[in-house]
Amino acid sequence: MNRSFTEAGPAADTTVTSACPLDCWDACSVVVTVREGRAIRLQGNKAHPITRGFLCARTVKYLDRVYSPDRITQPLLRRDGALRPISWDEAIDTAARRLEEARAAGGPHAVLHYRSAGAMGLAKKLADRFWNLFGGVTELTGDFCLGAGKAALERHLGDYRAHAAADLRHSRTVVLWGRDPFTSGPHLIPPLRDAIAAGASVLSINPTDLAHPDIVGTWVRVRPSGDTALALALARVLMDDGLDDRGWIEQHAVGFPAFAAALGALPLEELVAEAGVPLTTIRSLARRLAEEGPTAILLGTGAMRCRLGLEASAAVTMLGGMLGTIGRPGGGVTFAARHARGLDLACLRPNPEAVNREVVVSRLPELLPRLDPPVRVGWIESANPANSFGDRRGAVAALRSIPFLIVADFQRTMTTEIADLVLPVPSFVESDDVVPSWGHGYLARQRAAIPALGEARDDLGIYQALAQRLGFGPEMAGDAESWCRRMLTPVLGSAGGWEALERDSFALNPAHEDVPWADGRFATPSGKFEFEPGPLKWRRTQGPTGEHPLTLITPKSAEHHLSQILPAKRRSHYQVRLHPAALSRRGLLPGSVVRLRSSRGAIAAVAVADPALDEGVAVLPMSGWAPDGNDVNLLTPPDTAADGVTFAYYDCFIEVEADRTPA
Numbered sequence: 165m166n167r168s169f170t171e172a173g174p175a176a177d178t179t180v181t182s183a184c185p186l187d188c189w190d191a192c193s194v195v196v197t198v199r200e201g202r203a204i205r206l207q208g209n210k211a212h213p214i215t216r217g218f219l220c221a222r223t224v225k226y227l228d229r230v231y232s233p234d235r236i237t238q239p240l241l242r243r244d245g246a247l248r249p250i251s252w253d254e255a256i257d258t259a260a261r262r263l264e265e266a267r268a269a270g271g272p273h274a275v276l277h278y279r280s281a282g283a284m285g286l287a288k289k290l291a292d293r294f295w296n297l298f299g300g301v302t303e304l305t306g307d308f309c310l311g312a313g314k315a316a317l318e319r320h321l322g323d324y325r326a327h328a329a330a331d332l333r334h335s336r337t338v339v340l341w342g343r344d345p346f347t348s349g350p351h352l353i354p355p356l357r358d359a360i361a362a363g364a365s366v367l368s369i370n371p372t373d374l375a376h377p378d379i380v381g382t383w384v385r386v387r388p389s390g391d392t393a394l395a396l397a398l399a400r401v402l403m404d405d406g407l408d409d410r411g412w413i414e415q416h417a418v419g420f421p422a423f424a425a426a427l428g429a430l431p432l433e434e435l436v437a438e439a440g441v442p443l444t445t446i447r448s449l450a451r452r453l454a455e456e457g458p459t460a461i462l463l464g465t466g467a468m469r470c471r472l473g474l475e476a477s478a479a480v481t482m483l484g485g486m487l488g489t490i491g492r493p494g495g496g497v498t499f500a501a502r503h504a505r506g507l508d509l510a511c512l513r514p515n516p517e518a519v520n521r522e523v524v525v526s527r528l529p530e531l532l533p534r535l536d537p538p539v540r541v542g543w544i545e546s547a548n549p550a551n552s553f554g555d556r557r558g559a560v561a562a563l564r565s566i567p568f569l570i571v572a573d574f575q576r577t578m579t580t581e582i583a584d585l586v587l588p589v590p591s592f593v594e595s596d597d598v599v600p601s602w603g604h605g606y607l608a609r610q611r612a613a614i615p616a617l618g619e620a621r622d623d624l625g626i627y628q629a630l631a632q633r634l635g636f637g638p639e640m641a642g643d644a645e646s647w648c649r650r651m652l653t654p655v656l657g658s659a660g661g662w663e664a665l666e667r668d669s670f671a672l673n674p675a676h677e678d679v680p681w682a683d684g685r686f687a688t689p690s691g692k693f694e695f696e697p698g699p700l701k702w703r704r705t706q707g708p709t710g711e712h713p714l715t716l717i718t719p720k721s722a723e724h725h726l727s728q729i730l731p732a733k734r735r736s737h738y739q740v741r742l743h744p745a746a747l748s749r750r751g752l753l754p755g756s757v758v759r760l761r762s763s764r765g766a767i768a769a770v771a772v773a774d775p776a777l778d779e780g781v782a783v784l785p786m787s788g789w790a791p792d793g794n795d796v797n798l799l800t801p802p803d804t805a806a807d808g809v810t811f812a813y814y815d816c817f818i819e820v821e822a823d824r825t826p827a
């Protein structure tokens with residue numbers, strides 16, 4: 165156990181090294197200071213190569229949430245319309261009875277299991293084992309934000325793999341494409357600074373300026389949803405001007421002639437107009453990417469949270485192929501790492517006979533009423549879908565239609581508010597796990613620094629109690645550590661790998677390479693980088709209108725983690741940024757309360773003038789929630805990229821006007 169005394173005496177503080185499992189690229193190693201049984205401080209582990217001794221602003225304040233009045237510390241059952249405390253025995257009995265009734269009435273697919281990325285440890289994955297042993301249930305596939313990027317990289321490279329952050333020191337040009345590290349994964353900033361110190365320049369392609377503009381040498385202000393057009397315009401200029409890396413393409417790729425033909429047929433002027441970037445800028449940018457390499461392209465979710473999200477991710481990836489940057493030190497198209505790479509996950513599917521029914525998550529509101537057999541019991545964990553769906557109203561209606569909804573969470577959320585049974589789970593400083601990263605190759609040991617508050621019980625303990633009631637208790641037996649060790653055996657099973665993880669609180673997963681694809685062997689069917697033959701889709705089918713002339717962008721907030729937000733912050737974060745001219749044209753003053761109206765709803769916000777923005781763009785942080793329903797996802801559309809791989813949150817068109825709601 166990595167636990168130490170930091171002071172002498174009876175009231176000595178102890179520190180426990182744990183890990184942050186929140187949905188984030190960084191998977192930080194966290195030092196928890198404990199005084200008299202209470203966690204009093206969270207700090208970044210200085211020894212961890214990614215964390216480097218600091219945490220983001222969100223997690224520094226996480227203990228406010230641990231000890232918040234919004235904590236759920238007892239099981240709650242809805243009776244007479246209100247959630248009322250019950251014992252764990254009654255909670256487990258109720259859940260087991262409902263699950264058995266649902267299975268008897270409609271088979272195991274009558275149960276919907278919904279797990280998202282609210283907490284991302286390996287032990288959390290054991291939910292899959294439980295539901296597999298239950299018989300195979302209705303599971304959700306797809307993604308809210310990342311799916312388009314993963315799908316594009318799988319299509320062209322066969323898998324999604326990330327360059328080590330330290331590899332940026334070999335780059336001469338770093339492109340942050342739709343990615344703001346300050347708000348999404350701030351531990352990319354030190355490696356970026358290291359790269360700059362070593363001579364690299366950083367270029368941001370984004371409709372908005374970044375929260376940390378000092379690291380950005382050049383900002384290319386692309387039009388919202390114009391990333392596909394910009395990437396294809398750059399590719400076209402590379403080809404026309406003979407700047408593409410034809411040697412790399414011939415050696416490592418297939419499909420380029422057909423792609424080149426499709427690219428050559430595109431109307432360059434229209435691409436340029438759609439991208440919203442002058443052709444002169446595109447030409448000089450293409451030359452710079454080609455001649456000032458190695459070029460590392462760090463793709464972010466900002467480019468893909470639109471209907472063209474898959475096409476944008478694919479176009480950027482193929483641009484990387486044309487530049488010949490894939491597989492080179494200091495190069496690559498990096499989006500996300502497969503976070504369970506090399507792990508043995510067979511234990512999550514012990515019953516091969518059990519087959520899940522799969523539903524694309526973003527289409528749940530539309531598909532749920534049509535499922536046969538119908539869903540009779542829903543089980544939600546590590547997720548707050550009543551808040552985070554683009555079609556929030558549709559999601560709430562769908563969840564309310566489920567006859568019995570069970571939600572496991574550690575604090576009250578919009579989703580617990582509509583649950584029939586709420587099961588309290590611990591916060592991350594109260595539970596054991598191992599946290600892999602989807603941004604880098606390090607595994608971090610999560611340890612319980614304090615006992616679980618109240619009667620909170622971790623997910624594995626809940627599943628074990630349920631399994632006992634349902635007759636497969638022995639198959640779920642074992643603590644979090646033993647299950648994690650089992651999953652990690654292929655990567656940490658030899659040479660004292662687990663012991664090193666215990667000792668240092670982090671370990672590099674050897675299945676990750678610093679430079680993916682360096683051997684030129686790709687995971688595609690052809691074994692090569694695969695260009696897309698076309699036709700190439702790049703034109704938006706919907707855009708701003710006379711009635712809704714502004715495009716609303718909802719990036720991550722540096723203040724709160726997705727919908728995990730403190731009660732005191734639930735209204736104050738609604739600040740909408742607009743260009744001063746956009747405000748004055750509407751007769752609005754900075755600091756005034758305004759009304760944001762889309763075709764789907766309206767919310768209130770405080771106007772902030774931001775001269776760096778385009779006049780046609782409004783910016784307001786994603787998620788957050790307010791008990792009065794003043795929520796940004798009341799504005800956003802139900803649409804998705806491709807077949808539901810990512811929500812099209814950014815294809816949201818609004819008007820802003822004075823708020824005339826009576827005080």
Ligand code: SF4
Nearest residue numbers: 184188191192220223
């Ligand atoms: S949310 Fe991300 S950056 Fe913040 S502490 Fe957790 S892993 Fe680190």
